[in-house]
Amino acid sequence: MPKIIDRRQRRREVRDCLASAQVPPRPFFALYLGLVTVIDLLSVAVQLLGGDTPLLEDLPSLFAVVLSNLLVQLLLVGTLLYALTVWRGQRAEYGTLFDGFAFAGRCVAVILMQLVLVGAGLTLMLLPGAYFFYVYRFALFELCEDPGISALEAMRRSRFHVMGYKRQLFALDLSFLPWILLSRLPALYQDLVYVLPAYAQVYGLNWNLSLPAIPLSPLAQTAVFDLFYLVVALLYLPVYTAAQASYFDTAKETNAIPQLPSKPEE
Numbered sequence: 317m318p319k320i321i322d323r324r325q326r327r328r329e330v331r332d333c334l335a336s337a338q339v340p341p342r343p344f345f346a347l348y349l350g351l352v353t354v355i356d357l358l359s360v361a362v363q364l365l366g367g368d369t370p371l372l373e374d375l376p377s378l379f380a381v382v383l384s385n386l387l388v389q390l391l392l393v394g395t396l397l398y399a400l401t402v403w404r405g406q407r408a409e410y411g412t413l414f415d416g417f418a419f420a421g422r423c424v425a426v427i428l429m430q431l432v433l434v435g436a437g438l439t440l441m442l443l444p445g446a447y448f449f450y451v452y453r454f455a456l457f458e459l460c461e462d463p464g465i466s467a468l469e470a471m472r473r474s475r476f477h478v479m480g481y482k483r484q485l486f487a488l489d490l491s492f493l494p495w496i497l498l499s500r501l502p503a504l505y506q507d508l509v510y511v512l513p514a515y516a517q518v519y520g521l522n523w524n525l526s527l528p529a530i531p532l533s534p535l536a537q538t539a540v541f542d543l544f545y546l547v548v549a550l551l552y553l554p555v556y557t558a559a560q561a562s563y564f565d566t567a568k569e570t571n572a573i574p575q576l577p578s579k580p581e582e
Contacts, residue, residue: 318480319570321563323488330403330558337402339409341554348395348413349549352388353542359384360538386424390416393423395553397460399561419459425467426455450482451475457564476574477567485563492556499548502541506530 334341362380393416401408416423430452437445454477458470465473478485497504509529530537 317570319566321481321484321566323484323491326562327491327555327559330555330562333403333405334554334558338407339398339412341398341402341558342550344398344408344410344413345395345550345554345557346546347410348391349546349553351391351413353539353546355384355387356542357535357538360535364534386420389427390420390423392416393456393460395557396456396561399554399558400457400460400564403558403561403565416460419463422459422463422465422467422470423456426452426459426470429467429471430455447482450485451478453482453485453560454478454564454567457561461564461568473573477564477571479571481563481567481571485560488559488563492552495548495552495556499545499552502544506537506541 359380363377366377391413394413397415398408398412401412430448433448433452434445437443437448439445452471452474454474455467455470458473458477459465459467532540
């Protein structure tokens with residue numbers, strides 16, 4: 317049976333666990349965010365070399381974008397492994413950040429399936445996309461727990477473990493939403509100034525919102541915005557990630573996974 321998690325009490329417990337971690341959370345997450353910043357800068361630099369060539373026609377830029385996103389996602393898996401280990405009172409090393417590369421194929425498969433399902437749901441309507449987002453919220457945690465399972469099995473286990481916890485996860489996300497929005501504020505402004513008008517032009521839409529341009533080169537914008545995100549994220553990301561890990565552990569303890577029927581012996 318799912319249990320009601322006292323969110324405030326759980327956050328206090330999470331902070332206590334992080335405070336006693338042998339590898340402190342902020343240096344660990346600073347390493348993660350620093351690597352993400354370097355990867356992002358390298359990706360933007362490669363795209364700038366392509367000039368005004370559309371991304372889909374510029375193979376080096378397209379490769380850089382895809383590769384950078386995959387690397388960032390695999391590093392994210394490392395933070396989930398760290399959070400699970402610390403929440404369980406075990407020792408996590410800095411090398412834990414790279415442990416997701418050991419089962420990279422299954423991680424990538426899970427991420428792609430999540431993108432397809434959530435993206436399809438958002439295309440149809442907002443609610444189906446949000447529903448799929450929370451149904452498969454624990455899929456990467458499932459792989460962290462048992463790296464030997466397939467991507468489909470990780471998605472299946474998430475579907476059962478998350479039962480009764482979707483609203484609680486949503487409430488947890490809402491409690492961190494101000495921090496998340498603050499950390500992404502410069503990037504959101506960048507989207508309003510450059511990205512959305514470009515989409516509006518492509519689709520022949522009238523874009524009337526006039527905002528002052530950012531007086532920085534694209535590479536400098538990326539560096540400044542990523543640095544801003546790094547500083548703000550260090551204030552909330554360790555607790556947020558560990559809180560999700562704690563919810564996963566609670567869900568795993570209270571929601572049993574139905575066993576698949578075994579094939580009859582011949």
